[in-house]
Amino acid sequence: MFIPHSASEREEMLKVIGAASLDELFNDVPAAYRFPKLNLPPALTEMEALAELEEISTANETCRDLISFLGAGAYHHYTPAVVDAVLRRGEFLTAYTPYQPEVSQGTLQAIFEYQSLIASLTGMEVSNASHYDGATAVAEAVVMAYYNFRGKRSRVVVSPVVNPAYRQTARTYTQGYDNLVYTGDEPDADLDAGPDGLISLVDDQTALVIVQYPDFFGRIYDYTSLVEQAHARGALVAVAVNPTALGLLKTPGEMGADIVVGEGQPLGLPLMYGGPYLGISATRKDLVRKIAGRIVGESVDSHGQRAYVLTLSTREQHIRREKATSNICTNVALMALASTVYMSLLGKRGMRQVAELCYHKAHYAAGKIAAIPGFSLCGNTPFFHEFIVCCPVTARELNEHLLDHGIIGGYELAKDYPALQNNLLVAVTEMISRQDIDDFCDVLQEVSHD
Amino acid sequence: MNVLSDLKYTKTDEWVKVTGDVATVGISDYAQNQLSDIVFVEITVAPGEKVKKNSTCATVESVKAAADVNLPVSGEVTEVNEALPAAPETVNSDPYGQAWLVKLTLSDPAELEGLMTAAEYEAYLKERDH
Numbered sequence: 194m195f196i197p198h199s200a201s202e203r204e205e206m207l208k209v210i211g212a213a214s215l216d217e218l219f220n221d222v223p224a225a226y227r228f229p230k231l232n233l234p235p236a237l238t239e240m241e242a243l244a245e246l247e248e249i250s251t252a253n254e255t256c257r258d259l260i261s262f263l264g265a266g267a268y269h270h271y272t273p274a275v276v277d278a279v280l281r282r283g284e285f286l287t288a289y290t291p292y293q294p295e296v297s298q299g300t301l302q303a304i305f306e307y308q309s310l311i312a313s314l315t316g317m318e319v320s321n322a323s324h325y326d327g328a329t330a331v332a333e334a335v336v337m338a339y340y341n342f343r344g345k346r347s348r349v350v351v352s353p354v355v356n357p358a359y360r361q362t363a364r365t366y367t368q369g370y371d372n373l374v375y376t377g378d379e380p381d382a383d384l385d386a387g388p389d390g391l392i393s394l395v396d397d398q399t400a401l402v403i404v405q406y407p408d409f410f411g412r413i414y415d416y417t418s419l420v421e422q423a424h425a426r427g428a429l430v431a432v433a434v435n436p437t438a439l440g441l442l443k444t445p446g447e448m449g450a451d452i453v454v455g456e457g458q459p460l461g462l463p464l465m466y467g468g469p470y471l472g473i474s475a476t477r478k479d480l481v482r483k484i485a486g487r488i489v490g491e492s493v494d495s496h497g498q499r500a501y502v503l504t505l506s507t508r509e510q511h512i513r514r515e516k517a518t519s520n521i522c523t524n525v526a527l528m529a530l531a532s533t534v535y536m537s538l539l540g541k542r543g544m545r546q547v548a549e550l551c552y553h554k555a556h557y558a559a560g561k562i563a564a565i566p567g568f569s570l571c572g573n574t575p576f577f578h579e580f581i582v583c584c585p586v587t588a589r590e591l592n593e594h595l596l597d598h599g600i601i602g603g604y605e606l607a608k609d610y611p612a613l614q615n616n617l618l619v620a621v622t623e624m625i626s627r628q629d630i631d632d633f634c635d636v637l638q639e640v641s642h643d
Numbered sequence: 644m645n646v647l648s649d650l651k652y653t654k655t656d657e658w659v660k661v662t663g664d665v666a667t668v669g670i671s672d673y674a675q676n677q678l679s680d681i682v683f684v685e686i687t688v689a690p691g692e693k694v695k696k697n698s699t700c701a702t703v704e705s706v707k708a709a710a711d712v713n714l715p716v717s718g719e720v721t722e723v724n725e726a727l728p729a730a731p732e733t734v735n736s737d738p739y740g741q742a743w744l745v746k747l748t749l750s751d752p753a754e755l756e757g758l759m760t761a762a763e764y765e766a767y768l769k770e771r772d773h
Contacts (some may be wrong), residue, residue, distance in 0.1 A: 343687055482683065 256464065256601070260629045264579050264620025265409070265604035266327065266356050267467065268437065268459045270547070271624060276461045276534045280527060290526040292487075294502045301501035304489040304526060307533040314439050314536070314544070315453040316446020317475035321486040322524040324472025327433065327456025331359040331403065332366035333474060333485040333519055334431040334452045338401035339370060340518040341429065341483050346400035347372040350391055353382035354408040355433060357609040363403075384410070384610065385572060388419035399428040401452075406432050406445060410606075410618065411555075411579030412572070413442060420449040429480075436460050436473065436532075437622075438577045440544030441552060452476050461535025462528055471528040481505065485519035547623055551578035555621035558630045562619075565634060567641040571616060579620040581606065581613075586640060588617040598636050600629075644768060645672040647739050651715065651755055652764035658739065659715040661755065666716050669743045670703060670734065673768055678705035681734040686723045686744055693719050694747065696754055701744045703734060716754045718747035 198206070203215070212218040219227055237245065256269045263269075280286065284299055291297040304322045311320035324330040335349055351360055360378055367373050377394050388404060395402055402423045407413050420430045432445035434455035445453045457471030458464075476484050482505075490504030539547065555578040563570050567585035582603070584591050592602035603619035610616075621630070650658040656674035660667045675681065683704035688694055694714055701712040723745050727733060734742040749755075759767060 482685070 254601075256624070259596075259599050259601050260625065260632065261601040262595075262603050262619045262621065262625070262633060263601050264411075264622075265618055266358065266456060267464055267470070268435075268578075268620060268622050269464060269624050270437070270459050270461070270622050272461045272463060272531075272535065273538055275538055276531050279534045280531050285527065285530055290524070292503055292506075294500060298501055300526060301489050301503070303530050303533055304487075304524070305491055305501050306537070307529040308489060310533060310536045311436075311457075311473055311475055314436055314444070315434065315455075315473070315475045316444025317450070317453050318446075318478040319481050319484070319488065320473070320475040321484050321488055322526070323457070323529040324454075324474050324486060324521060325525060326468060326470040326472045327356070327454065327458075328359045328362035328472075329366075329521070330454035330456075330472035330474045331355070331431070331433055332363040333472075333521065334403065334454050335363050335367050335373075335401055336519055337452060337476075337480070337483045337485065338429045338431070339367070339373060341480065342400050344371060346398050346428070347374055348396065348399040349373065349375045349401050349403065350377045350394045350399055350428075351375055351403040352388075352391055352405060352408065353378040353384055354410055354412070355403055355405045356409050359405075359433060385574075387412075387574070388414050388416050392419060392422050395423050395426050395428050397426055399423070399426060402428055402430045404430070404432055406434050406442075407438055407577040407579065410571075410581050411576040411620070412574040413438075413577055414574070415443065415448065416445070416450070417448045420451075424449070434473070435577070437544075437548055437551060439548075440541075440546075441548035442577070451480060457528065457532050460532035462531055469525055469528055471525055471532055483518070485521045486524055548577075550623040551621065554578070554623065554625055554627075554630070555580065555619075557627070558619065558621045558625070558633070561630060561634045562637060565637050565641050568637055578622060579618060582617045582619055584615045584617055584640075587614045589614075591617060591637075591640060594640055595633070595636050598632070600633055600636065644676065645739070646761050646765050646768070648761040650739070650761060651758035652761070652767075653713070653715045653758060654767065655713055657712055657715050659755070659758065661749070661752075664748050664752075665721065666718065666747050666749050667743045668700065668712070668714060668716075668745045668747070670710075670712055670738055671764075672738050674710070675735050675738045675742075678703065678708055678710060678734075680706045681731045682706055684727045684731045684734060684744075686727070688720050688723065688745060690720050690722055693750075696751075703731075712744060714745070714747075715758055716747070716749055716751070718750045720745055720747045722746040 261269050290300060294301060308320040312318060324333060364375060377391055383390055391402060404416055416432060423430045429451040431452040431454055432450045434445060434453055436455055436457055437459040453475045455473040457473045462471060474484060487503055488505040489501055492500050492502050494500040559570055559580050562568050562582055569583045571581040571583045588605040588607060592605060595602035603617040606613040606616045606618050650660050652658050652671060656671045658669055658671050681703055686701045688700045696717045697713050699711045700714045703710050703712060724743055727742060
């Protein structure tokens with residue numbers, strides 16, 4: 194335990210302020226609000242404590258023990274052993290990321306490589322050093338667009354099938370912004386309208402249009418035409434991506450997107466209770482001054498040798514503090530490193546292979562599920578590795594059946610879309626075997642007979 | 644420090660040049676010298692916009708500081724220097740010429756009376772350097 198002050202130091206401080214004891218110091222705090230007496234059991238030895246914690250942890254059920262078809266923003270992928278091996282090196286595994294170029298060439302180079310990989314994966318010109326997670330990155334995209342128009346455009350058009358957590362985070366994040374209005378994802382919004390459903394909402398007051406790719410329901414749309422029409426009205430377009438899908442699909446850069454954000458967790462980060470994850474944020478060169486966070490650049494030192502430095506960090510710190518448009522100073526360097534090792538190891542071909550495995554397994558599963566009486570796929574829009582199953586029972590009931598058979602079912606969409614009681618969002622990654630899919634379908638067969 | 648005689652100046656180191664009813668605004672040689680190497684210029688007003696004296700029309704950022712440029716006069720913006728953001732170093736090399744920031748038509752020419760003449764600005768700079 195870390196105790197910042199010794200008994201003699203405390204005494205010295207009390208003397209200076211003229212209090213006889215700690216109790217006297219806190220005299221003005223009503224007794225009821227002071228730290229209570231803790232009714233703790235006798236202390237355990239380290240050995241006993243470990244045994245007790247292990248006992249408690251057996252109540253956890255993870256993707257190691259169960260087969261999981263749960264996605265909805267975080268995905269169970271295989272992480273090659275080398276990712277963790279690099280991550281755990283003492284030079285990288287520090288509590289704080291050192292950015293001083295004099296001492297941190299390795300860290301800075303790793304971030305530079307990360308940025309290069311993300312720019313290439315998304316088809317954009319620049320990437321920042323990363324954000325906390327996908328939701329933060331989406332919120333920062335709103336901030337970026339808002340300040341790009343200096344607050345003069347106050348509308349954000351957001352697709353109703355952007356991850357609900359991202360939409361909620363963006364709203365929370367920007368609640369203090371004058372006049373900023375979100376539209377497009379009202380409770381009665383048409384969830385199947387695709388990009389065409391958003392175009393009519395984009396006007397000359399719109400700062401940003403936010404879409405997801407693949408969308409929250411797993412569907413793939415080409416946003417090229419939406420981007421063109423949004424640009425014609427002067428608005429920017431942000432695309433929230435699943436990076437795994439970009440190993441296979443047309444990039445948002447090719448569609449003309451202004452900002453690409455997304456959750457980088459699928460790139461070699463375990464599910465770990467929802468974080469720390471990795472916020473991807475990339476943009477075009479002419480918007481680079483508006484991007485939040487930091488950018489590492491490659492330069493040459495006074496000896497003419499290659500060197501890495503923070504090329505852009507001024508928006509938050511140092512000289513522009515009072516002019517900052519974002520309060521994000523940090524990045525998730527360790528998570529960015531994990532994704533860098535993952536992407537480097539897989540390479541362009543490996544990334545494509547993972548995406549293809551996901552795609553084909555998901556389509557095999559979808560085909561099998563659709564053949565079970567009572568079950569069907571909702572809609573026929575092309576999808577990547579996630580799709581909605583319309584069930585004869587509520588998604589919640591189905592999940593309970595599946596769990597009884599050692600299977601974590603999909604995401605119950607009714608949690609965010611109350612009308613979709615019988616709709617289960619099912620994700621299939623390369624971790625799922627044919628046998629797993631067949632077992633999943635056997636449970637569905639049982640439900641179908643009931 | 645170069646101070647041009649046909650311009651008017653502000654205490655925050657902007658200059659304004661009036662030709663007919665059009666005013667051109669920039670930052671002074673003293674200002675660029677104090678800021679050192681300029682790396683970024685963002686003009687924050689657009690043609691057609693009605694602007695007030697003392698409101699911000701641009702941000703100029705150097706390797707060591709960032710500064711807002713305030714308008715010395717009120718009026719309607721007619722033109723902004725579109726070429727400047729791509730060549731911010733021009734502010735260092737030609738602050739009174741190519742590095743003009745904004746042109747506007749004056750809405751209240753009387754505002755010019757409150758600004759410093761070249762001689763007054765020179766005296767003001769001397770005073771500040773002590």
